[in-house]
Amino acid sequence: MAQFLSQLRQKLSRHLSPGAMRAIRPFLTVQFIIFMLMGILNTAVLICTATLLDIFNHYLLSPENTIRSIAEHLRLNFILGYVISIITSFFMNCKITFRQKPTWGKFITFPISYLPNFIFQYIMVFIFTSLNLNQTIAYICAAVIGTPLTFAAMKLIVFRRRKTDD
Numbered sequence: 001m002a003q004f005l006s007q008l009r010q011k012l013s014r015h016l017s018p019g020a021m022r023a024i025r026p027f028l029t030v031q032f033i034i035f036m037l038m039g040i041l042n043t044a045v046l047i048c049t050a051t052l053l054d055i056f057n058h059y060l061l062s063p064e065n066t067i068r069s070i071a072e073h074l075r076l077n078f079i080l081g082y083v084i085s086i087i088t089s090f091f092m093n094c095k096i097t098f099r100q101k102p103t104w105g106k107f108i109t110f111p112i113s114y115l116p117n118f119i120f121q122y123i124m125v126f127i128f129t130s131l132n133l134n135q136t137i138a139y140i141c142a143a144v145i146g147t148p149l150t151f152a153a154m155k156l157i158v159f160r161r162r163k164t165d166d
Helices: 002-015 018-027 030-060 066-074 076-097 104-130 135-157
Strands: none
Touching: 002 018, 002 030, 018 135, 030 066, 030 076, 030 135, 066 076, 076 104, 076 135, 104 135
């Protein structure tokens, strides 16, 4: 995989400017591929959690129930699913993607790296559900489009290597 990505970077560098190569280089690494695989698992956690909460609200709570109204209006099922997926993602990315020991400091800064992605995804889910489109598809689309944004933020904010780490 590493050799394939190296060859791909070489081929692209013949056709792209150095500035463009600097911008895309972090996404042409084994680490990003692993991050994407972890993202698939994390997205499954988000989608399953939010969808199960949607089912719970729809089938177990009456339409007049205040909790159901608030949850639907604020998209709380998506938010709760997102929180659970962030906790899962933190441990997977510490251990597998970035190979760093989980610490309280990283645990606190980790959600900050997800803020741009969360805002983007929340807006997409809000738009999809406002248009009465399928919520599960909204969760999937939002996650797929927001992943590169999250990787860049996470690499810069939480898992950056300091000179003492090398």
